[in-house]
Amino acid sequence: MITIPYKHKMAAHCESGSITSLLNNAGLDITEPMVFGISSGIFFGYFHKMKSFPFPTFIVRNKPGKMRENLTKRAGIKFHTYTFKDPEKGRQMLNRLLEQNIPTAAQVDFFYMDYIPSWERVHINVHFIVVVGLNTYHYLVSDSYFPELVSLKTESLNTARFAGGNMSPKGFLFHPEFIPKDIDYEKAIIKGIKKSCFNMLKIPIPFLGVKGIRLFAKKIIEWPSLARDTEHLSHEIMKINILLEDQGTGGGGFRFMFATFLQQAAGMINEPELLDFSKKMMEIGDGWREFSLLAARFGKNRDLGPERMKELSEKLMDRAQVEQQFFSQLYKTIK
Amino acid sequence: MKEKDGYINCPEQQVILYVEKEDGQYGPMQTGSYLSGNYLDDYEIKRVHLEESLRIRVMKGEISMVKYYMVLEDLTLSELAARVGLSKTKVNRHLDPVHFGKAKVETLKKYADVFNVPVSNMLQVIMLKKGDNLESYTVLEEKKQTEGIEQVKTENPYVMLVIIGEKRK
Structure with missing residues (x-):
């Protein structure tokens, strides 16, 4: 039986949370919003038709894995990473790392995390947990979405690490390898902000960034024609609330976490203008939350006629407008 | 979002929200899921x-x-x-x-x-x-x-x- 001493803490998001928790436990004092901001976590993408999704959906953060990669590029923190073709080798490596007392993050299919209530669990291959112990039948797991350390059946973790499908984890593992003594936070923060602005404004793809929010606004009108029935439409409309509030965003589709990052950054790099941006971003997040609560209410009341869809669409157009303005101003200020 | 507006009673599904605290600082609060708590x-x-x-x-x-x-x-x-x-x-x-x-x-x-x-x-x-x-x-x-x-x-x-x-x- 192995139990690595590990300070578990809930976090808003699984990837930024597991990275932060690994770094904190390795002795680096860094917050989740700082990890999120430096790694340009904030984003938007709308997917109207994709092979992997049975219904249109959207994302509010950058591509899974990018947070870790960007943190390495910008703050010099190196992680040891592993992927496996053979599940047995993947299992052995995780156990070996635990035997060496190395808390190790694993990419998994969220569906098999059976300590999470069933209504939350969906097949999504990009959940991150930190494994901190092992006995004959269970792993000991630190999951940002759960208040305390939990046991997970070895069989469940092995299945979750090697689930197939879109963004299959392939047994992916990582742990910190090198943490610089003096991180140049100023450089890392500025780079993180610039890239966030670029991602929101300048990617020449019509469904990404602010353009993606506008596309979502246009396409949500079509959602009723794509649903099986009213209950299905209600479910999908209410899922907007899950994606913006519950699915590890820290609320308001990560906008509250980004506001917190800007506030912390203002103090760290002595850039008071960032405080104003931080306040504006908090207000933008409030607008997203208002939108998501409205969607939940419409869904619950089955109030899903064309007028309501139009109302949601207008709210989204408004979000696109304010974010366009915000990121344009931020880009000019930080340049 | 103000901290007082973030409180949702739902022990079955806890989440972290980033909110404005009373002193104006932004930071995390542990609360319940809005959707699970209400719907x-x-x-x-x-x-x-x-x-x-x-x-x-x-x-x-x-x-x-x-x-x-x-x-x-x-x-x-x-x-x-x-x-x-x-x-x-x-x-x-x-x-x-x-x-x-x-x-x-x-x-x-x-x-x-x-x-x-x-x-x-x-x-x-x-x-x-x-x-x-x-x-x-x-x-x-x-x-x-x-x-x-x-x-x-x-x-x-x-x-x-x-x-x-x-x-x-």
């Missing part, structure tokens, strides 16, 4: 209705248990095919009860593993008697409120131990 009953009603409509189609022979679980678990044909390691054409055939009947037990096991159910559940629908009503085991099991029946894995991947409780008087 979980609605989710469950829709889940029960969806399961029922799929079960009726399964029993009429219109769809197979592969389709039943695929829809319940919100998977697309492509995603399911990639997860079980079969071609889309083959999986598409298995959605139909006639072709499903030709599938090997080994293939059914692959589907069952993806759906995280015993392989025996690819060939049966379990209902529990609740008073005068029958309730679906699939939905009850998700809620972990099953009484009287338990399916336990054995070392033999193709055999489940089904424990049925005593009949209550």
Whole structure:
């Protein structure tokens, strides 16, 4: 039986949370919003038709894995990473790392995390947990979405690490390898902000960034024609609330976490203008939350006629407008 | 968002929100999920209705248990095919009860593993008697409120131990 001493803490998001928790436990004092901001976590993408999704959906953060990669590029923190073709080798490596007392993050299919209530669990291959112990039948797991350390059946973790499908984890593992003594936070923060602005404004793809929010606004009108029935439409409309509030965003589709990052950054790099941006971003997040609560209410009341869809669409157009303005101003200020 | 506006009573699903504290500083607060705290009953009603409509189609022979679980678990044909390691054409055939009947037990096991159910559940629908009503085991099991029946894995991947409780008087 192995139990690595590990300070578990809930976090808003699984990837930024597991990275932060690994770094904190390795002795680096860094917050989740700082990890999120430096790694340009904030984003938007709308997917109207994709092979992997049975219904249109959207994302509010950058591509899974990018947070870790960007943190390495910008703050010099190196992680040891592993992927496996053979599940047995993947299992052995995780156990070996635990035997060496190395808390190790694993990419998994969220569906098999059976300590999470069933209504939350969906097949999504990009959940991150930190494994901190092992006995004959269970792993000991630190999951940002759960208040305390939990046991997970070895069989469940092995299945979750090697689930197939879109963004299959392939047994992916990582742990910190090198943490610089003096991180140049100023450089890392500025780079993180610039890239966030670029991602929101300048990617020449019509469904990404602010353009993606506008596309979502246009396409949500079509959602009723794509649903099986009213209950299905209600479910999908209410899922907007899950994606913006519950699915590890820290609320308001990560906008509250980004506001917190800007506030912390203002103090760290002595850039008071960032405080104003931080306040504006908090207000933008409030607008997203208002939108998501409205969607939940419409869904619950089955109030899903064309007028309501139009109302949601207008709210989204408004979000696109304010974010366009915000990121344009931020880009000019930080340049 | 102000900290006072973030409080939701939902111990079953806790989340972290970033909020404005009383001193104007932004930081994390642990609270409940808005949706689960307010609308979980609605989710469950829709889940029960969806399961029922799929079960009726399964029993009429219109769809197979592969389709039943695929829809319940919100998977697309492509995603399911990639997860079980079969071609889309083959999986598409298995959605139909006639072709499903030709599938090997080994293939059914692959589907069952993806759906995280015993392989025996690819060939049966379990209902529990609740008073005068029958309730679906699939939905009850998700809620972990099953009484009287338990399916336990054995070392033999193709055999489940089904424990049925005593009949209550």
